Amino acid sequence: MTIRFVTGNEGKVSEAREYFEGIASVEQVQYDYTEVQSDSLADIATHGARETFEALESDEPVIVDDTGLFVDALGGFPGPYSAYVEDTVGVERLWRLASEEENRRARFRTVLVYADADGTETFEGSVAGTLVAPRGEGGFGYDPIFEYNGATLAEMSTEEKNAISHRGRAFAAFAEWYADNER
Numbered sequence: 001m002t003i004r005f006v007t008g009n010e011g012k013v014s015e016a017r018e019y020f021e022g023i024a025s026v027e028q029v030q031y032d033y034t035e036v037q038s039d040s041l042a043d044i045a046t047h048g049a050r051e052t053f054e055a056l057e058s059d060e061p062v063i064v065d066d067t068g069l070f071v072d073a074l075g076g077f078p079g080p081y082s083a084y085v086e087d088t089v090g091v092e093r094l095w096r097l098a099s100e101e102e103n104r105r106a107r108f109r110t111v112l113v114y115a116d117a118d119g120t121e122t123f124e125g126s127v128a129g130t131l132v133a134p135r136g137e138g139g140f141g142y143d144p145i146f147e148y149n150g151a152t153l154a155e156m157s158t159e160e161k162n163a164i165s166h167r168g169r170a171f172a173a174f175a176e177w178y179a180d181n182e183r
């Protein structure tokens with residue numbers, strides 16, 4: 001099996017390659033699908049997966065991953081706007097904003113959508129943690145400020161991150177479904 005992962009994010013691809021090692025090969029597809037205006041990760045990923053599958057005019061299925069960081073004390077901000085906030089404000093300043101709050105709990109959520117000629121299937125994963133001052137050199141994005149069980153995601157190996165992360169959990173749900181539904 002080849003998984004065609006539609007993303008511009010190399011970090012996501014590395015995590016998929018590690019997770020599916022020995023199970024499937026992961027091919028990165030760069031396709032600039034329309035990001036619909038929605039506060040739902042599932043809507044964004046579903047539209048993206050369907051549009052890309054149709055545009056590629058191939059029978060090969062694709063997957064799209066839309067992820068957000070939801071900070072409790074900030075009403076779930078930046079959530080579906082996480083990429084925009086990373087590009088504009090940056091990770092360090094999001095941490096400074098959160099550091100003014102007593103409650104530093106946050107959650108990563110990933111919605112993974114698989115699309116083929118029969119339609120789409122949606123898988124989700126999330127992880128709860130605490131925001132901290134940046135630590136660690138691994139991972140990408142908000143990983144240095146997200147602590148889980150005493151370590152930031154940027155202090156974990158890819159394998160360790162996959163074992164507990166939002167994306168790793170979404171991969172697990174997808175892999176379980178795919179094993180029974182290869183089509």
Ligand code: ITT
Nearest residue numbers: 007008009065066067068082083086140141142143
């Ligand atoms: P694609 O849409 O091309 O897949 P992206 O980086 O724009 O790549 P998202 O919209 O899903 O992906 O990501 C939203 C933001 O959250 C973006 O700033 C990412 O860097 C960040 N992010 C996503 N997954 C993450 C993870 O596992 N750890 C830390 N930050 C993450």
Ligand code: NA
Nearest residue numbers: 035066067083
């Ligand atoms: Na994106």
